[in-house]
Amino acid sequence: MKNLKNYFDTYALRGALLLLSFILILFYIYPTVFLFYKGIVNFDYTISNFIVPFINSLKISLGVFFLTSIIGGLLAWIVVKTDFPFKKLVDNFCIIAFAIPPYIIALSWLQIFKRNGYFERFVKIVFHIDDYTSTPYSLFAAIFVLTLHLFPLMYFSIKNSLRNIDPKLEQAAQLAGADNIYVFRKITLSLIKPSIMSTGIFIFSRSLANFSVAALLCLPARIEVSTTLIYSSLTMLDTSKAAFYSLLLVIFSSSLYFMQIYLINKKKKISLKGSIQNRDISILNLNKYKILVVFLVFLFFTLVSIIPSITMLISSFLKRWGLSLLIDHLTLDNYKEIFHYNSKAILAFKNSFLYGGVAAFFATIIALSCSILSHYLSKGYRIFEAIASWPMAIANTILAVAAIFSFNTYPFKFYGTAWGLIFTYMVLFTPIIMNQIISLLKSQDISLFNAARLSGYNKIKSFYKVVFPFLLPGIKSGILVSLMISLREIPISLMLYSTNQETVGVLLFGMQSQSYGLEMTSALSVVIVLIILLANYLNSKIKRGL
C-alpha cells in the first residue's frame, strides 16, 4: 500500500512538472522566441524609420527618470530627514497618485490644457488675454503625465532606503570631520544610489513600454514613439515591420531588465545588517522654514493631484464638455448612461473582471508552482521562476504582438478568441503574483516547515498547514492587483479583443476618439478610479493582516 502511494506521489509529481514545463514553454517562451524568429527573418533595412520614434521614447524615459528622481527624492528626504509634520498624509497622496491609471491622468491633462480647456479659460478670465491658446500635445506632456503616475515609486524606494541607513554611518562621517553636505554627498547619497538606480531603471522601462499616454498626448502632435509605431505598423497590417521593431525593443528592454536585476543584487550586497532598530536619526529641524515647506509640499499635491481630480469630477457631471460651470449645466446622465442596462460599459466591466479573474487564477497556480519548486524542492527549479518572471521585461504592446504572431494558427489558435486575451493577461500577471509569493517565502523561516515535518506531517501537508496560510494574504493581494491591471490595461486588450470582448481599457481608449466626448470619458474615468481606490484600500487591509 505504501509502495503504491509512493508510486503515485512520484508519478503525480512528474506529471505536474511536465504539465508546468509545457505551459511555460507554450505561453512564456514560445511567443518570445517566435517573435525573435519573425523579427530576424524580417530584418528591415528601413531601420531609420524606427530611430526617431525610438529616440522619442528614450527622451520620454530619461525625462521621467530625472523628474521622478528629483520629486521622489526631495519628498522622501523631507519626510525621513526633517521634522515635517504631515508624513502620513504625503504617503497617502503618493499611494493615490500611483493608483490612478496614467491614461486617466493624461485625460485630465487634456481637459486642463486642451483648446478652450480649463487652463485657457482661466488665463482668459483672470489675465484678460483673449487670444491665448494652449496645446496639450507634446513630448513634455507625456513626460509630465508619466512622472505624476510614477514618482511615488521613487518616493517609496528612496524613503525606505533612507530609513534603513544606520544613523551611525552618517555619525561616523561627521566624527571624521565631515559637515552635513559632505555627509549627504559622500555617504547618504552613495548608500541610496543603488535604490535610485534600480527603481530608476524600472521607471525608465515602464515609460519606454508605455503606449496609451503617448498615443493620447504625442500622436496628435505627430510625435511617434516606439510603441505607437509598432501598433500603427500592426494596424496597417505591416506585420514584418511590427515584428522587427518589437524585436529591437525587446532586446533593449531586456538589457535594462538584467541591469536592474544586477543592481538589486548589488544593493543586497552592500545593505548592512546594521542596527535598523536604532531610530535616533538626527532629524533636521525646519524651524522657521517649516510653514514654507508644508505650503510647498501641499501646493505640489494640489497642482498635480487635487486639481486634475477635481477637473475630472466636474467634467463628469457636465451636460457637454466645454460648458461653463453653472448648476443648469450639470447632470447625472453621464453616469446613468454608463450604468444603463446592457450598456457597453457594463459589458466592458464584466469582460475585464472575467478575463482578469480567470487569468489571475491561472497565473496564481503557475506562480505558486514555480516558487514552491525552487524554494522547497531544488534550487535548479529557479529556471522556472526566471522564465515566468521574464515577461516583466517586455512591454505590454510587445506581449500582444508576440501573442498575435504565435497564436494565430492551429493547434494553438487563441488569437481572436477570449482565450488569447486571457492567456496574455496570465503571462502579464504571473511575475506580479510571483513577486508577492517569493517575498513572503523568503521572509518565512524554513524551520517552521521543518518543525511541521518533524511533528509527523508529510511535505504536502506541512506546506498546506504551515506555509500556505502564510502565503494566502500575498496571493490575495497579487490577484487584487492583477484585477486592477485588467481594469486599466490598454495595449494588450486593444490589440487582442474582438467583437463583444471589449474591456474597460478598450472602451476608455475608444471613447476619447469616438463621439462620446470628454464628459462621458470623465464619468467612466471617475468610476474606474473609485473602483481602484476601493481595491487599494482592500489591498492595504489584506497587507496589514500579514
Added chain:
Amino acid sequence: MSELIIKNLCKHYNENCVICDFSLKVEEKKFLTILGPSGSGKSTLLSIIAGIELPSKGIIKLNNREIYNSLEKINIPPEKRNIGFVFQNYALWPHLNVENHLLFPLKIKKIGKKKMKEKCDLILNLLNLEDKIKSYPYQLSGGEMQRVSLGRALIMEPDLLLLDEPLSNLDALLREKMQNEIKTIQRDLGITTILVTHDQEEARKMSDEVVLLNNGKIEQEGLFDDFISIPKTDFVKKFIKR
C-alpha cells in the same frame, strides 16, 4: 594638552534622568573605562562627548577648549571636535573599501596626496591590514572590521578616542587579542581614551582608571582593584565579581 573635563553634565529623556550631575576628569594619555550594567547611561555619555547627542546641561572641555557649555550656549558640532569614535557595530560604510575608509578623514582635511599615503600606510601597518586595502566591509571578518573602524578613528590623530563596546561582537580569543592590541596602540600613540564596556575583565585588563556608572550616576571611580578591596556602595559590592 588632551585632557577631558566634564562638569555637572545632565541628560534627561522626558522626565527620566539618564545622566545625572556627572563630573569627570580624564588626564592626558590616560585609558579610562566606563563600566556599568545595560541602561546605566554609558553609551549615552559617550555620544554626548562626541556631540552626536545633545545633553540637557553641563560643561565639556577638551584640550582646554569648551566643546559644550549649556550656559554659554556653546555646542561645537561633532565634525569640529576632533574626536575618534569606534562604534559597537563598527559603522563601516558598505560602499567604501578599507583604503577609502582610512582616507575619508584625510580628504576632508585636504592634506597632500603624498602625506595621505604615508599616514594610510602607517595605519595599515599598525593594524595589520595591508593585504585588505581594497576589500569592502562585507569581505572582512569581525576582527578586521573592528581594526578598520579603529584605523579610521586613529588616522585623524584625534585629541580623544572613544570606544563604545568595540569588542562585544568578537569571540573570546579574538577579543583577548584585540584588547592587547588596542592597549598597546593607545600606549604607543599616547591618545587619551575612554572605553565603554560591561565586561569587568576587559575593564581590569585595559584601563588605568575605571568609573562604575549606575542609573546615570558614578558609583565609584579609581583603580579597578580598589573596587574589589574597598567598594564604596552596596551596588559596587554586588556588581563587581570577586
